[in-house]
Amino acid sequence: MSTSTKILSFVFLALGLSLLAQSEDTLKIKPSYHEVNYFVEDNEACLTCHGEAKYILEDPENERSAIKRMGPCKVVDRDKFYTSVHKSFSCTDCHSGDFMDFPHSIESRFEEKLLCMDCHGYDETYAKYHFEGIEIEFTESAHNKEGFSCWSCHDPHSYKAFMRNADDLAEAILYDNSMCLKCHADFSEFSMLTDREEIVLVESHAWLPNQAAHFAKIRCIECHTEINDTILIAHKIMPKASAVKNCTECHSKDSRLMHTLYKFESLEQRKGGFVNSIMINNSYVIGANQNILLNRLSLLVFGMTLLVIVFHTYLRIKNQKKS
């Protein structure tokens, strides 16, 4: 083989490999799915329709077909599902096998959905997640109303335990807040659970200085839930009137953020002697992140200055009397 042929072969091989790599990204069923789930092919029986924004409705008797839009709440994103906490599941682990019939029967469509507690409750395996405590909190929450369930916030097809494994707190905050905003910033979802006629999220938070910074740096639940020291994320959403409005609850040495957003950062990383220093990894909270060294140094300098002034005044008065 001549050198030029070798070079050409190498170029074609490289091009071929790059095309392969590119096509992997656009594949519907990615190899990574098989690494986490044994039922990928079985699940495709559902995802062929429910994994797409549209599906083909066929009428074999009359030999006709039509393209229909899949309702957004019925679409399961494959990438999100196979990276979620339920990534190893088969669809029929939670949904009735009756769904394998198409069109789905009316009985299967009225099927009662499983809730978190049905699998996770009162089970030692999941004890550390305190699902029982979460259920109690939910029943006392402002969200405990007709039509509201765990799934209203936590989509089981995409849910990730972001906060527990947060490497990037900003990303985890965004993820958590998007759960709230799914309804509280989208009237079509909001109106499913309330009779209120409009969403006034921005207006009702107008009192908050630097609103955008607050929305990006903390979760909605920091102010809208009651502190619970046992469970990771408080679920008792308080009525609107009881939401935290006193700035110093966060902006002080005894910041409630240490009991909420930063609660589970058990080993506080000391950073240059700052109070509540773990917050500094993500933000700087006026009042809550005082630097002990700077505080002491400032008091010392201020005290010394006053001392010199008092001493100088004393000498001036003494000498004035003499003269």
Next chain:
Amino acid sequence: MVSKKLYLYPIWIRLWHAINALTFLLLVATGISLHYASVDSSLIPFQISVVIHNICAIILTINYGVFIIGNMLTGNGMFYSKWRKNLWPKLWKQFVFYAVGIFKGEPHPFPITKKQKFNPLQKVSYVFAMYFGMPLLIISGFGLMFPEKISNAIFNISGLLFYDVLHIIVGFVLSIFLVIHLYTCTLGDKPGTLFKSMINGYHEEH
């Protein structure tokens, strides 16, 4: 007794100084209250402190602009120039006067004239306060007022942390300057003489 009267402080300087003093005092009080905020015992309620602090900061900034432009347009800028000339011997002379001479009734080593409003210690401290401290305080303060505008990381630490610590340190240093400034203003012929000058514009010596 012969009294010497010099018109040293024109109306714009006195107005600028009064606004600067008032806003700065409010900024110090609200700044301390915000820094040491507590759930039940803040000096001033947090939300009120934020509003006062922000409003005063804007007024102080505009007023600082008046000071800079005024210094450029009038002769007042010359009192802040050439401060490095023969600096250390002059500083030492003034320091020795404050530390020893003043108690012996010695005359001021750098008497106030139409061309020399400040003694060397005053000049250096005013130059540092007004031309180094104030810009740093204003820039860092506006970084905190508009946190979305500042870099996420500066020198490998959070941008917000950098601006806040800088703001607190410069704010504290300027507060100490204020305390010393207030005290040295009592060193006139009588403790109230220099304060009176800043009200009526005339420097008086007997």
